[in-house]
Amino acid sequence: MQYKILPGHLYPKDNRVNLYYLHNLFKVIGESVSVQMKQQHKVSVPITAGMWGGSYMVGLDDGQAKTNVVRLYSIVNLPQNSPLDRVENFECLMEIYQQTCCTTFKRYGLNLVDPRWGESIPYSNNERPTTALQMWDNTGKAKFVRAFFVWNEATWEESIIYDMIRNIKVLKELLNINIRPPKKEIAELKFLLQDVLITYFTLYSALTPDFIEHAKPIIKDLFEKFINGMKTEEIVKEQYHKVYSSALVYGFEEALQIPYKKENLDVKNVEGWPVDKINYVPNELKEKL
Known part of the structure:
Protein backbone atom coordinates (compact mmCIF):
# COMPACT_ATOMS: atom_id res chain seq x y z
CA MET A 1 0.00 0.00 0.00
CA ALA A 154 -20.35 12.88 10.09
CA THR A 155 -17.89 15.57 9.19
CA TRP A 156 -14.88 15.94 11.46
CA GLU A 157 -16.25 19.26 12.69
CA GLU A 158 -19.58 17.71 13.67
CA SER A 159 -17.93 14.81 15.45
CA ILE A 160 -15.69 16.93 17.69
CA ILE A 161 -18.64 19.11 18.73
CA TYR A 162 -20.77 16.06 19.52
CA ASP A 163 -17.95 14.39 21.43
CA MET A 164 -17.62 17.44 23.67
CA ILE A 165 -20.84 16.25 25.35
CA ARG A 166 -19.12 13.05 26.42
CA ASN A 167 -15.92 14.88 27.30
CA ILE A 168 -17.74 17.30 29.59
CA LYS A 169 -19.22 14.37 31.47
CA VAL A 170 -15.70 13.01 31.95
CA LEU A 171 -14.52 16.41 33.21
CA LYS A 172 -17.38 16.53 35.69
CA GLU A 173 -16.02 13.43 37.42
CA LEU A 174 -13.21 15.59 38.81
CA LEU A 175 -14.94 18.98 38.72
CA ASN A 176 -18.28 18.20 40.35
CA ILE A 177 -18.76 21.01 42.87
CA ASN A 178 -21.27 18.90 44.80
CA ILE A 179 -18.54 16.56 46.04
CA ARG A 180 -15.12 17.21 47.52
CA PRO A 181 -12.27 17.22 44.99
CA PRO A 182 -10.96 13.65 44.78
CA LYS A 183 -7.27 12.97 45.32
CA LYS A 184 -5.59 12.23 42.01
CA GLU A 185 -2.08 11.86 40.68
CA ILE A 186 -0.52 15.11 39.50
CA ALA A 187 -0.14 13.75 35.96
CA GLU A 188 -3.88 13.04 35.80
CA LEU A 189 -4.70 16.55 37.01
CA LYS A 190 -2.43 18.05 34.35
CA PHE A 191 -4.24 16.09 31.66
CA LEU A 192 -7.56 17.23 33.11
CA LEU A 193 -6.46 20.87 32.96
CA GLN A 194 -5.34 20.41 29.37
CA ASP A 195 -8.78 19.03 28.50
CA VAL A 196 -10.38 22.04 30.19
CA LEU A 197 -8.39 24.30 27.87
CA ILE A 198 -9.31 22.20 24.82
CA THR A 199 -13.00 22.28 25.75
CA TYR A 200 -12.97 26.04 26.34
CA PHE A 201 -11.33 26.83 23.01
CA THR A 202 -13.46 24.31 21.10
CA LEU A 203 -16.75 25.69 22.44
CA TYR A 204 -15.68 29.33 22.77
CA SER A 205 -18.05 30.74 20.13
CA ALA A 206 -21.02 28.99 21.75
CA LEU A 207 -20.30 30.11 25.32
CA THR A 208 -22.49 32.81 26.85
CA PRO A 209 -20.98 36.31 27.21
CA ASP A 210 -21.45 36.21 31.00
CA PHE A 211 -19.63 32.91 31.23
CA ILE A 212 -16.75 34.12 29.05
CA GLU A 213 -16.37 37.17 31.30
CA HIS A 214 -16.21 34.84 34.30
CA ALA A 215 -13.95 32.24 32.72
CA LYS A 216 -11.52 34.34 30.68
CA PRO A 217 -9.11 35.38 33.46
CA ILE A 218 -9.08 31.84 34.86
CA ILE A 219 -8.38 30.32 31.45
CA LYS A 220 -5.75 32.98 30.69
CA ASP A 221 -3.87 32.19 33.88
CA LEU A 222 -4.20 28.43 33.33
CA PHE A 223 -3.03 28.72 29.74
CA GLU A 224 0.05 30.72 30.70
CA LYS A 225 0.93 28.23 33.42
CA PHE A 226 0.29 25.33 31.07
CA ILE A 227 2.57 26.47 28.27
CA ASN A 228 5.30 27.13 30.83
CA GLY A 229 5.11 23.51 31.90
CA MET A 230 3.39 23.60 35.32
CA LYS A 231 6.56 22.07 36.68
CA THR A 232 5.63 21.91 40.36
CA GLU A 233 2.94 20.00 42.19
CA GLU A 234 1.84 23.20 43.91
CA ILE A 235 1.11 24.96 40.61
CA VAL A 236 -0.93 22.02 39.32
CA LYS A 237 -2.98 21.77 42.50
CA GLU A 238 -3.53 25.52 42.61
CA GLN A 239 -4.83 25.56 39.03
CA TYR A 240 -6.99 22.50 39.60
CA HIS A 241 -8.67 23.98 42.66
CA LYS A 242 -9.18 27.27 40.82
CA VAL A 243 -10.90 25.49 37.91
CA TYR A 244 -12.89 23.31 40.31
CA SER A 245 -14.15 26.18 42.49
CA SER A 246 -15.04 28.38 39.52
CA ALA A 247 -17.46 25.75 38.15
CA LEU A 248 -16.21 26.14 34.57
CA VAL A 249 -17.50 22.73 33.54
CA TYR A 250 -21.09 23.87 34.07
CA GLY A 251 -20.64 26.76 31.66
CA PHE A 252 -19.34 24.33 29.06
CA GLU A 253 -22.35 22.11 29.63
CA GLU A 254 -24.79 25.02 29.33
CA ALA A 255 -23.36 25.99 25.93
CA LEU A 256 -24.43 22.60 24.58
CA GLN A 257 -27.49 21.98 26.72
CA ILE A 258 -29.58 24.87 25.41
CA PRO A 259 -29.38 24.18 21.64
CA TYR A 260 -29.75 20.42 22.09
CA LYS A 261 -32.75 20.88 24.38
CA LYS A 262 -34.53 22.69 21.55
CA GLU A 263 -34.18 19.42 19.62
CA ASN A 264 -35.59 17.42 22.57
CA LEU A 265 -32.17 15.96 23.35
CA ASP A 266 -30.80 16.00 26.89
CA VAL A 267 -27.01 16.29 27.01
CA LYS A 268 -27.08 14.95 30.56
CA ASN A 269 -28.42 11.67 29.18
CA VAL A 270 -26.48 11.45 25.91
CA GLU A 271 -25.98 7.73 26.52
CA GLY A 272 -29.70 7.15 26.00
CA TRP A 273 -30.08 9.03 22.71
CA PRO A 274 -31.38 7.14 19.65
CA VAL A 275 -28.49 5.77 17.62
CA ASP A 276 -29.37 8.00 14.67
CA LYS A 277 -28.56 11.01 16.87
CA ILE A 278 -24.95 9.92 17.38
CA ASN A 279 -22.76 12.73 15.98
CA TYR A 280 -25.81 14.96 15.61
CA VAL A 281 -25.17 18.70 15.93
CA PRO A 282 -28.02 21.26 15.85
CA ASN A 283 -27.75 23.93 13.16
CA GLU A 284 -27.59 26.59 15.87
CA LEU A 285 -24.31 25.14 17.10
CA LYS A 286 -22.94 24.58 13.60
CA GLU A 287 -23.49 28.24 12.81
CA LYS A 288 -21.67 29.34 15.97
CA LEU A 289 -18.81 26.88 15.87
Missing part, protein backbone atom coordinates in the same frame (compact mmCIF):
# COMPACT_ATOMS: atom_id res chain seq x y z
CA GLN A 2 1.35 3.42 -0.96
CA TYR A 3 0.87 5.93 1.84
CA LYS A 4 0.32 9.57 1.02
CA ILE A 5 3.28 11.75 1.96
CA LEU A 6 2.28 15.10 3.38
CA PRO A 7 4.44 18.20 2.92
CA GLY A 8 6.16 19.42 6.06
CA HIS A 9 6.82 17.35 9.16
CA LEU A 10 5.03 16.19 12.30
CA TYR A 11 7.94 17.42 14.45
CA PRO A 12 9.29 20.43 12.52
CA LYS A 13 11.33 21.97 15.35
CA ASP A 14 12.11 21.69 19.06
CA ASN A 15 10.65 18.17 18.98
CA ARG A 16 7.16 19.67 19.27
CA VAL A 17 4.18 18.49 17.25
CA ASN A 18 2.70 20.61 14.49
CA LEU A 19 -0.98 20.21 15.30
CA TYR A 20 -2.24 21.09 11.82
CA TYR A 21 0.05 18.42 10.43
CA LEU A 22 -1.16 15.89 13.01
CA HIS A 23 -4.78 16.61 12.08
CA ASN A 24 -4.07 16.08 8.39
CA LEU A 25 -2.07 12.95 9.18
CA PHE A 26 -5.02 11.39 11.01
CA LYS A 27 -7.28 12.41 8.12
CA VAL A 28 -4.99 10.70 5.61
CA ILE A 29 -4.73 7.57 7.79
CA GLY A 30 -8.54 7.28 7.79
CA GLU A 31 -8.68 7.69 4.02
CA SER A 32 -5.92 5.11 3.55
CA VAL A 33 -7.68 2.56 5.77
CA SER A 34 -10.90 3.03 3.80
CA VAL A 35 -9.05 2.30 0.54
CA GLN A 36 -7.32 -0.75 2.02
CA MET A 37 -10.60 -2.19 3.29
CA LYS A 38 -11.97 -1.93 -0.23
CA GLN A 39 -8.88 -3.40 -1.88
CA GLN A 40 -8.17 -6.21 0.57
CA HIS A 41 -11.63 -7.22 1.76
CA LYS A 42 -14.05 -5.77 -0.83
CA VAL A 43 -15.69 -3.82 2.00
CA SER A 44 -16.74 -0.25 1.30
CA VAL A 45 -16.37 1.87 4.45
CA PRO A 46 -16.56 5.67 4.23
CA ILE A 47 -14.37 7.11 7.00
CA THR A 48 -13.84 10.66 8.19
CA ALA A 49 -11.10 11.30 10.71
CA GLY A 50 -8.94 13.99 12.22
CA MET A 51 -7.38 15.13 15.44
CA TRP A 52 -9.60 14.90 18.50
CA GLY A 53 -10.69 18.11 20.15
CA GLY A 54 -9.47 21.66 19.81
CA SER A 55 -5.80 21.07 20.55
CA TYR A 56 -4.87 23.02 17.43
CA MET A 57 -6.35 26.11 19.06
CA VAL A 58 -3.51 26.17 21.57
CA GLY A 59 -0.90 26.18 18.83
CA LEU A 60 0.93 28.98 17.06
CA ASP A 61 -0.47 30.40 13.83
CA ASP A 62 1.49 27.84 11.82
CA GLY A 63 0.13 24.97 13.95
CA GLN A 64 3.25 24.47 16.04
CA ALA A 65 2.28 23.33 19.55
CA LYS A 66 3.13 25.78 22.30
CA THR A 67 3.86 22.94 24.67
CA ASN A 68 5.01 19.35 24.42
CA VAL A 69 2.07 17.27 23.15
CA VAL A 70 2.62 13.60 23.98
CA ARG A 71 -0.91 12.17 23.82
CA LEU A 72 -1.92 11.96 20.17
CA TYR A 73 -5.70 11.63 19.88
CA SER A 74 -7.80 11.01 16.80
CA ILE A 75 -11.54 10.83 16.27
CA VAL A 76 -12.83 8.50 13.56
CA ASN A 77 -16.40 8.35 12.25
CA LEU A 78 -17.78 5.06 10.97
CA PRO A 79 -21.10 4.32 9.23
CA GLN A 80 -23.98 2.52 10.88
CA ASN A 81 -25.82 -0.35 9.16
CA SER A 82 -22.74 -1.26 7.17
CA PRO A 83 -20.54 -4.34 6.69
CA LEU A 84 -18.75 -3.27 9.88
CA ASP A 85 -21.72 -4.66 11.82
CA ARG A 86 -20.12 -8.06 11.18
CA VAL A 87 -17.51 -8.76 13.84
CA GLU A 88 -14.97 -10.15 11.38
CA ASN A 89 -15.11 -7.01 9.24
CA PHE A 90 -14.68 -4.73 12.24
CA GLU A 91 -11.68 -6.78 13.37
CA CYS A 92 -10.18 -6.40 9.89
CA LEU A 93 -10.69 -2.66 10.18
CA MET A 94 -8.90 -2.57 13.53
CA GLU A 95 -6.01 -4.64 12.18
CA ILE A 96 -5.56 -2.36 9.19
CA TYR A 97 -5.95 0.76 11.32
CA GLN A 98 -3.26 -0.22 13.79
CA GLN A 99 -0.90 -1.37 11.02
CA THR A 100 -1.39 1.88 9.13
CA CYS A 101 -0.80 3.96 12.26
CA CYS A 102 2.36 2.01 13.07
CA THR A 103 3.75 2.39 9.55
CA THR A 104 2.82 6.05 9.28
CA PHE A 105 4.12 7.24 12.65
CA LYS A 106 7.34 5.26 12.25
CA ARG A 107 8.36 7.84 9.64
CA TYR A 108 8.40 10.45 12.39
CA GLY A 109 10.45 8.47 14.88
CA LEU A 110 7.65 6.79 16.84
CA ASN A 111 7.55 3.05 17.43
CA LEU A 112 3.98 2.10 18.29
CA VAL A 113 3.52 -1.19 20.12
CA ASP A 114 0.96 -3.24 22.04
CA PRO A 115 -2.20 -2.28 20.10
CA ARG A 116 -5.43 -2.74 22.05
CA TRP A 117 -8.97 -2.17 20.91
CA GLY A 118 -12.57 -2.96 21.74
CA GLU A 119 -12.91 -0.90 24.91
CA SER A 120 -16.30 0.80 25.29
CA ILE A 121 -15.88 4.46 26.16
CA PRO A 122 -17.89 5.76 29.14
CA TYR A 123 -20.72 8.22 28.48
CA SER A 124 -21.08 7.19 24.85
CA ASN A 125 -24.23 5.72 23.30
CA ASN A 126 -25.63 2.71 25.15
CA GLU A 127 -26.58 0.83 21.97
CA ARG A 128 -23.59 1.77 19.83
CA PRO A 129 -20.85 2.84 22.24
CA THR A 130 -17.77 4.64 21.05
CA THR A 131 -14.75 2.34 21.04
CA ALA A 132 -11.04 3.02 21.06
CA LEU A 133 -7.78 1.77 19.60
CA GLN A 134 -4.64 2.61 21.54
CA MET A 135 -0.94 2.01 20.91
CA TRP A 136 2.00 3.07 23.04
CA ASP A 137 5.20 4.67 21.76
CA ASN A 138 8.27 2.98 23.23
CA THR A 139 10.74 5.65 22.06
CA GLY A 140 9.64 8.24 24.61
CA LYS A 141 8.78 10.79 21.93
CA ALA A 142 5.06 10.39 22.63
CA LYS A 143 3.09 8.52 25.25
CA PHE A 144 0.50 6.97 22.97
CA VAL A 145 -1.70 7.26 19.92
CA ARG A 146 -5.39 6.77 20.69
CA ALA A 147 -8.27 6.76 18.20
CA PHE A 148 -11.93 7.03 19.18
CA PHE A 149 -14.35 5.29 16.78
CA VAL A 150 -17.80 6.89 16.75
CA TRP A 151 -20.72 5.12 15.11
CA ASN A 152 -22.28 7.49 12.64
CA GLU A 153 -21.15 9.23 9.50
